[in-house]
Amino acid sequence: MDLSADLSTGERIRVLRESRGMSRPALAQLCGRGVDWIKRIENGDRELRSHELLLRLAAALQVHDLSVITGVDGPAAAVPLGRINHPGLPAIWSAVMQRSLGRSGDQPPDPAILQGRVDQTWRQWHTSPHNRTDVGAQLPGLIRDAEAAVRVLEGEQRRAALVALSDVYRLTGQATAYIAPAEMAWVTADRALSAAQDADAPAAIASAAWNLGNILRETAYPEEALRVVTEAADLIRPHLEEAPEDWRGIYGALQLHAAVTAAREGREGDAWRHWDKGDQVAKSLPASYVHPSTVFGRANVDFHAVSVATDLQKSTKALGLADDIDPDVMPSVERRARLWVEVARGHLQRGDRTAALHVMQMAHRISAETVSYTPSARHVAADLWRSAPRAMRAEAGQLAEKVGVATA
Template identity: 30%
Template sequence: MLEDGRIGERVRYWRLRRNLDRKQFADMVGRSTSWLDKIESGERDLTRLPMLERVAEVLDLDPSVLTDVATAKRTAQCVDATEVSAIRTALAHYPGVTVRSSDEVALPAIQRQADYLDHAWLASHFTVVARHLPALMRDAQTAVLTMSDADQVAAHRVLVTAYRLASSMLLKFEATDIAWLAADRAMHTALAATDTWSLARASRSVARAMASTHQRREAIAVLVDMTDRMRSEVNTDEHNLLSLYGMLYLASSITAAEQGDASLARAMHDEAMAAALRVTPHHDSHFTLFGQTNVLIHRVSALVRLHKAGNALEFAHTIGPPAVRALPPERRANYLLDLTEAHTAVGKYAQAARLLGQAEQTAPEEVRCRPLAHGLLRSLLNNTRGEPAKLVKQMADRAGVAA
């Protein structure tokens, strides 16, 4: 769709991505739906500059996104400012004030949508998450207000999931102020439900948001307090809670490493591994992918954050490649980004370039769209020669990154 010269197909792509139906969009540009159908099908060209600019304005795009193939491809692959703004707007919605009695949502439908977005996240399809997340937040907010007492915990869990996904994605793209708000909403929702599952998910989101604003000591306190709170319940309900319990320790280990506390990072890693050794195939991971492999790759990440790149690379050699390949794209790509950073830190730039290329193949949005990966690209642009330099230049071009 974005590789040929058809403007109409790009118009349709962005109309759908902006969640606009044909009638809405046609009205916004002051044309009929039949006119729009002809534009999108290619039967009619969008050649007049004023109308092209109007269409781009309604879609909140630069006109070049519709007319230039390279710009179109680069822009389509990443979450954009309009989608972040839509999440911000959804977070500004207070359902207790604005909900109408006629609003109805079906709990099974929003549960399926939450699962779908969790799967999209693990596949590193962040544009999919961004497109559908505001609607899920609104529907889950309505569900919490309108569901029967018997369905309240389930409705609260969907809303916690929506807020958690919002916070995680915004942190990935370094929009820390809004990420904090989403995480805080998740925690207040979980507290209202008095549900350990929800509290564990929300605690991790709040702690990550705290860590992103350099409140690492407070973040660790939140995580450790939650493990203390849920420990007895984990022993009686391992199936539902063990993976969430273990992930709190993993988050603690990473935060401690970011704080430069190697001993605490190791202690939290050991606690996480002890939990992972208790995991069996029948345990519900709740999309956390918690298990021994995830614990091991988090240890590599912690060592990188402790500026022990050599140790990180040594430890990585103890992790079996088949186990890593079994992880979903988001986890594999982030592990490859950690290895890229470690190889860069020890001056092995050719290997770093190769690993970054593997990360891009695994999850293109992780490399082409994330500020963290862009920083690695800039470093490698300045430090590679020959074939590795050519590979890095090609990746940088796809990501729109200059040296």
Template identity: 25%
Template sequence: MDGTSRQIGTRVRYWRERRNLTRQRFADMVGRSTSWLDKIESGERELVRLPMIERVAEALGVDPAVLTDAAQAERAEQCVDAGEVQAIRTALAAYPGLAAWPAENVSTASIRRQAEYLDLAWLSSRFTVLARHLPGLMTEAQAAVLSVPRDERVGAYRVLVTTYRLASSMLLKFEANDVAWLAADRAMYTAMSVDDTWSLARATRSVARAMTSTRQEAQAISTLLDMADRMRRETETHAPELLSLYGMLYLAASITAAGQDDPVTAREMHEEAMVAALKFEPHYNTHHTFFGTTNTLIHRVSALVRLHQGGRALEFAETIDPSAVAALSAERQSNFLLDLTEAHTSVGNHRQAVRLLGQAEQVAPEEVRCRPLAHGLLRSLLHNTTGEPAKLVKQMADRAGVVA
């Protein structure tokens, strides 16, 4: 059995399964039998002719080099790709309520477990896991809200809001802003349909971030503050369920104001968030927000970076307990490290920037190897480092497929 054939076959199987394609369906797509596919995936048969490689790659939605080149295969496997973005777009375009036949009965408990699993994938910065499973869960949750008993209605709507929110948040990281906006808008529409404060607060953050991505910062801040005002009184009586979501609205407003170059509002919003955070334990994590004093403090660093105050951001970061940061999720830790990388780069401390970017890659590889933001930092450091730091940056850039 040829080693190259085995490797190509393994990649074909990987991408077929990642696309959620059965053996029969994929064999039909390429005009071959399942026995032929079995031999290709096991390496018993070579996939060497270019036309056939191209046909298989097209069916899988990947570049042919992803099947034949080890380096490109590794990079592609670790990142969300265009095919998965399209699958999310397709799921968002479904309107099951228009169907003439009743929606399939879906277990609320089942979709809730799936949503919790994907929430954990998000916190771990496992975006390929999210991208693979979100379309299917979205479809099931869309059906659930049409068929569940009345006493399970809010729970089903919360799962659907969660799927839309996760899709929007992930897509914004990869600058697929148009699809992210659609997902966020669906989250808000769904939340308003059930008039559930929990759902509305989560959807509002998604909509505000989507607004910010399209340079509608003022509208985003207004939307966040309207929601905070709406839920303030309810938060006082339902703090365990709502306070973390309430505080996160102010953190989002602070970051948005900083991006708008408004230091006064950014500071005011940070202070409002801190008031809420101080009422609870430092790592208060209701609803997977990791809201608390530490997350509020690292958001302040992020705001200062966006205000182009790299030196002040680094000074403020020195006041944050490293062990408290280490208790946060991989997603939060890595984004803090990316902010510190940007801050050190802005003040010309490139050696330290390289070290922190390397830490971010260790904590959450997909954040560094796949995100456009991290790619920009890599390009900057490729141009501004020499010696050992330059070697380390080049290695990270190679893993991310980034060239100077």
């Protein structure tokens, strides 16, 4: 259908939705988002920056050219069907969604050995440039072994197995973000929190809440995300003086989570208030401290300052903060790649597409899978392909192809 060039993106979405006789709840469900999110997009109360969400909307509205929604003139931007595909997902889906309810006759794994395997896989997540593939290969076995241990063991051994199970499901949520169906994301987040609560382990509960907050924020429930991480922080705050370092580490990670969530909602004061709390926690820990799963520590606090400033559209501040960071002090390859994606976003906000392309190429060299499976990175790659300077169009097209953004 022909749409007026004067229509905004939100207005185009509303017209397309109504022309197909589709309700807001139906469209929201297809996109894995809330009804209020669709309403705010259509009314122009929320800017739609995510390339991945644009693709989801286009696929749900049966639009084959993304420019029909964005109204941007230029080459056709083909819309692939479905979500981002990864070959490791079917095996993980099977392990999550087809768990056994009966007791196995096999000897259950020792909880300490099981936890060691989980911890090693978390390290692999942060150090492998192909983390989704490498970790995804380990997850089906870990899920089944942890579930079996919880079904069979009793007492303190069962509590230890529950903590390991919670960690496994948190890692599953990380490794399948943006590639798993929405229902699987919710299942893994809920199981992680339920296992931690059954174990009555405050640090595990807080870690699972951090994970659930990620799901809530990415599915357009920012207020619920803030409530969950704030309650989790309140749960462990009274114990921080005498608690192990990792309790303070997860408390700091919760504050950084809240900072980014508030920034994405444009709440500048709240965003920096939460960031300051995370900064104070980092200062109370050894300079070399890094939380094993969230990688909270001095470097991650500094990285999050760049993210907060970028989400608040303060590109000058974001790039200034990035200039003072030594990325190599961050042990997580995944987090280093995401930092450069944030820097690229800052350059795009200033209209410097040459610099944005350069740092996106750096991000891709550091961790190709992080860039390929992170919506914000795909959005930057798609934006660069559509509007890079003529002299850099070939390089932008090569990056888009590597990331998996359609260029023809």
